[in-house]
Amino acid sequence: MRSHRPYTPWLLTAPALLWLAVFSLWPALNTSVLSFTNVHTLSGGSFIGLRNYSLMWQDPHLRDAILNTLVFMAVCVPLLTILPLLLALLVQRTLPFMGFFRTVFYFPVIASAVVVAMIWQWLLDDRGLVNGLARQAGLIHSALPFLTDRWLLLFSAIALTVWKGLGYYMVLYLSALGNVRRELHEAAAVDGAGAVRRFRSVTVPGVRGTMALVAMLVAVNAMRVFAELYVLGGRTGGIGGQDVSLVMLIQQAASGADGRLGYASALSVLLFLLTVGPLLLLARWNRRED
Amino acid sequence: MPRIRTLLALATALAALAGCGVGGGSGDAAKQTVATDSPLKGEITFQTWSLKNDKFTPYFTALIKDFENQHPGTTVNWADQPGDGYADKVTSQVTGGSLPDVVNLPPDIAHGVAKAGGLLDLGRNVPTLNQDYVGSGLKAYTYPDLGSATYGLPWYLGTDVSFWNKAMMQRDGLDPSKPPRTFGELVAAAKVMHDRSGGKDYLMSRPPGLSDIVNSGTRLMTPDGKKFTFNTDGAAAMLDEYTAAYKAGYLPSNVLTSTYEGNSALFVKQQVAWTTAGGNYIQSVQQSDPSLAPQIVPSPALDTAPLYVQGVSVAARSKNLPLALAFAQFVTDNANQVAFIKLAPGYLPGTAAAASDPAYSKSDGTAQGDAAVYAYQDMQKAVNFTPPQWTDAMNTALNQQIALAMTGKESSRQALENAVDQADRLLAQ
Numbered sequence: 001m002r003s004h005r006p007y008t009p010w011l012l013t014a015p016a017l018l019w020l021a022v023f024s025l026w027p028a029l030n031t032s033v034l035s036f037t038n039v040h041t042l043s044g045g046s047f048i049g050l051r052n053y054s055l056m057w058q059d060p061h062l063r064d065a066i067l068n069t070l071v072f073m074a075v076c077v078p079l080l081t082i083l084p085l086l087l088a089l090l091v092q093r094t095l096p097f098m099g100f101f102r103t104v105f106y107f108p109v110i111a112s113a114v115v116v117a118m119i120w121q122w123l124l125d126d127r128g129l130v131n132g133l134a135r136q137a138g139l140i141h142s143a144l145p146f147l148t149d150r151w152l153l154l155f156s157a158i159a160l161t162v163w164k165g166l167g168y169y170m171v172l173y174l175s176a177l178g179n180v181r182r183e184l185h186e187a188a189a190v191d192g193a194g195a196v197r198r199f200r201s202v203t204v205p206g207v208r209g210t211m212a213l214v215a216m217l218v219a220v221n222a223m224r225v226f227a228e229l230y231v232l233g234g235r236t237g238g239i240g241g242q243d244v245s246l247v248m249l250i251q252q253a254a255s256g257a258d259g260r261l262g263y264a265s266a267l268s269v270l271l272f273l274l275t276v277g278p279l280l281l282l283a284r285w286n287r288r289e290d
Numbered sequence: 291m292p293r294i295r296t297l298l299a300l301a302t303a304l305a306a307l308a309g310c311g312v313g314g315g316s317g318d319a320a321k322q323t324v325a326t327d328s329p330l331k332g333e334i335t336f337q338t339w340s341l342k343n344d345k346f347t348p349y350f351t352a353l354i355k356d357f358e359n360q361h362p363g364t365t366v367n368w369a370d371q372p373g374d375g376y377a378d379k380v381t382s383q384v385t386g387g388s389l390p391d392v393v394n395l396p397p398d399i400a401h402g403v404a405k406a407g408g409l410l411d412l413g414r415n416v417p418t419l420n421q422d423y424v425g426s427g428l429k430a431y432t433y434p435d436l437g438s439a440t441y442g443l444p445w446y447l448g449t450d451v452s453f454w455n456k457a458m459m460q461r462d463g464l465d466p467s468k469p470p471r472t473f474g475e476l477v478a479a480a481k482v483m484h485d486r487s488g489g490k491d492y493l494m495s496r497p498p499g500l501s502d503i504v505n506s507g508t509r510l511m512t513p514d515g516k517k518f519t520f521n522t523d524g525a526a527a528m529l530d531e532y533t534a535a536y537k538a539g540y541l542p543s544n545v546l547t548s549t550y551e552g553n554s555a556l557f558v559k560q561q562v563a564w565t566t567a568g569g570n571y572i573q574s575v576q577q578s579d580p581s582l583a584p585q586i587v588p589s590p591a592l593d594t595a596p597l598y599v600q601g602v603s604v605a606a607r608s609k610n611l612p613l614a615l616a617f618a619q620f621v622t623d624n625a626n627q628v629a630f631i632k633l634a635p636g637y638l639p640g641t642a643a644a645a646s647d648p649a650y651s652k653s654d655g656t657a658q659g660d661a662a663v664y665a666y667q668d669m670q671k672a673v674n675f676t677p678p679q680w681t682d683a684m685n686t687a688l689n690q691q692i693a694l695a696m697t698g699k700e701s702s703r704q705a706l707e708n709a710v711d712q713a714d715r716l717l718a719q
Contacts, residue, residue: 041381042406125549147547234548240694256682257377257402
């Protein structure tokens, strides 16, 4: 069927394009422009060339922020790509109370990230439940420094993120698994394939597109991590600011009546570039697999 | 399909960048002489900070009515902003061009607005400024980096008084009638409380900050305000003492983490026996926790007391500057300030005539009355610790370095060197 009205697709997509232009494209371009200025919340705005970008490398927290953000992404992407798939396979079955379990697994998704992080904060405190139970069980003598040790705090935030995100990605996989034809599993079983082999050779290829999408979404969200680290580590980003993320650095630079908006914009551009890289790699990997 | 996914990835990343985007703002300094000889007329808006409540609303309603009666044909609209996020609110008002004509601003917020050219130079427009208002208050609104202009009329002055939990001190073998007067005495008393209570009760419960550095005899900045200088032996020794106290368990273990509730919250929970607050603290605890109030004993602040100033500024872009200036002077004149302070014992008027009034040095014999007298006495020699150049980002950097020192990850000296480096770098931006 040939369209005689070539403007029809543009007309239909116009609202979405307008939305994208006003709320994504324009702010992104504006941020890029501001990154070359010395604009503060209430003053400035002169063009200063690449000064903000050169200042970045003198920032004692930038290296920590990049490392923390990349570790966060590197750990979250595989965990949140694989675990929700396994969870979806478990709850996909039609057994009694399965609806209940699906709801329970999804429940953390609807809880506020800040509220959840605060609950974890109290669980992981020196005098919190986790340390208390470990002490009572005789596993430890002094409290594990979940909230003061750099790496323990970072991995606590990762654990929180994974726990909170499982349900959301599980739902995406449940939808994708519904499209994997049952006959393929039956044929593989007849050919003698076990559960693991069927998972590798039937399930994974059937949901590969969803896996790529999930990996991309997790990667972007991990690069933008804020609330989990902010609440667990405090506004300074843990002891000495060793657990800051890139978004926390942006927030610290831009907030207050003396916010350094130009510098924060330069950090935003850096975050954008660091986010695009892994996304393109994932997209390329997925294209090759297709 | 693969191309669509690539586009999707790019669009998502773009959205991330847009999400991190920030707006811009600018402002030009506005210095002008206001014509005060023409009759006052028209309408202005007056903004206060967290003062619309049962206690203060009748005062402001009467104050505005009084002014309007004295100047027929004028209207003053009163707006009050909530306590939290006031700096952000004022910032958005400045960038949006909607800063009220007359506005209550503390010196640190006023500095940012003045720097953007948003406030009227009152030194140029109030000829009797230096005679009418206290010097320490005027100094707080005169910024070395902005020349000799003054951007606020001192309204009320406050300081910190020490408050002690009598029952906790007695339980742990300390005499509440002789509370610590210096930081050294505080650490010694904290040890007694810790040892006697088996580590359950605390006297100290906050990490050190800028005020502790100043109290160590350290100068924060060079006189020209262009470099920070608090990386001194005195400040390092003070930080060493805090570090030793923290390691010995005299401070709660979570004082450096996100689960730390703050000194005043722990005091109200009676887990901590010492806090600092304004001179009217007992009066407010009486309302929020009547069972705790009788247990509170006040004493003068440790070492040098901090000076907190509140002032009234005039927006440089007000469309009715004569009326705005007249009302700002009316709000802060001696009679109105004295009437205002009667509602808030423990604070002092910012007028020269009232600030040294000996009436404020007489207690009614209650603990609240004693606290108000201590506040009055401390305010005579109190110091505004925070330079206007000191920003949130600098404070974060200092707190980060203090935490590293207190956990033994860095020496006190190195932590202070790092904090000074970072503060200087931020100042230069």
